[in-house]
Amino acid sequence: MTRKIAAGNWKMNGLRASVEEARAIASGADGCTVVICPPATLLVPMSALGVALGGQYCHASTSGAHTGDISAPMLADAGATWCITGHSERRADHGESDADVRAQTEAAWSVGLTAILCLGETLAQREAGETLDVLRSQMDGSLPSGATPDNTVIAYEPVWAIGTGKVATPDQVAEVHDALRARVGPGFSLLYGGSVKAGNAADLFALDNVDGALVGGASLAAADFLPIVKALAES
Template sequence: MPQKIAAGNWKMNGTLEAVPEAGAIAAASGAVETILCPPATLIGPLTLAAQGTDLRIGGQSCHPAASGAHTGDISAAMLADAGATYCITGHSERRADHGESDDDVRAQTEAAWAAGLRAILCIGETLEQREAGETLDVLTAQLEGSLPGGATEENTIIAYEPVWAIGTGKVASPDQVAEVHDALRDHVGPEMSLLYGGSVKAGNAAELFALTNVDGALVGGASLKAADFVPIVEALAAS
């Protein structure tokens, strides 16, 4: 059976004042794999806060190279050195804001593996692509272009995040989520965890987790506070 996973992406949010939130989330973790991906500045402090608990820490992106003249970037080995055990790759905000292509995402995923990190590889369609009936074609192309050979449930998690639902308050309908996740399951096999992301909150988590082939969530804003994120973790544990 695929592993149940609740992952939080803090994006460009959080300073040292947020560390107690991670501690409260850590105290509630354990029933399912629980991950927080804070800004790189907080990976070390959150790793310390999570010591002795089941909470895992991840990075939000990595450069494909192990080192070099890449001002402002961070390598997968640096993330691991700071305490991360996971790394998000291919998030739509990276694809859009930084022009990252499928080839870039594949290289980053391979770099994460080389550093001993488990990749959380994101794919998702825009509203225009969905309205044009292109969703499954777009996602299949992204997956085939971004996912390196050798991907297994041990080194990779797939996160479906419709671009039009990220941070908008809109959530794909259960039928829409089920259609995509069923297609992804056929593509990646029975063991790899498939996460849904896109305005996941405590109020809709249970309905999403009840769907076949939804093994958890990649959560944005609702992961910043323990009061918001812990109920999502608990809903997944109960599913």
């Protein structure tokens, strides 16, 4: 059996007042695993809420002269038990390679964090019919050999659908998730991300091999995120 997981990536959003939204999410989360990945500044304030927390990134090194970075031990010390690795915004904005993502994933594992490893193609790659080839390449380069269903979750996030309001069609999602399942085998939770909202969540969760979602903007408020959690719990 795969775990049903609703993970919220808050990205660079949220101040201390946002802890109340996280509290509301924690109080209403039921029926599946709910993870909030807030800015690192909010991990400690949210650590007593009773909801699983994740970092949005971790450096491959445990410490050192890396100004502005954060290590996996620091995330764990602040209360995180999960960590996103390989998000397309990190790959694009910070030039993170597959090798970087692999090292970060191993760093997350080293302190007991579960990695949410992100994969996804650009619109140009999708239109060129290269989606599955791109994802295979990212998987081969980013996923360490020690991956298990306990230490790793795979998130498919088409780059062209992140924050754009566009959502991959059910056929497109099914094709990718079926291919990912064939690649990693049973047990691994496979999440879809890319403008997931309450209005489309149930249709996405009805697909085979879609075990949850990595949600961006719709995870910032309990009123938006909890209907997605409910749809997953009922799927």
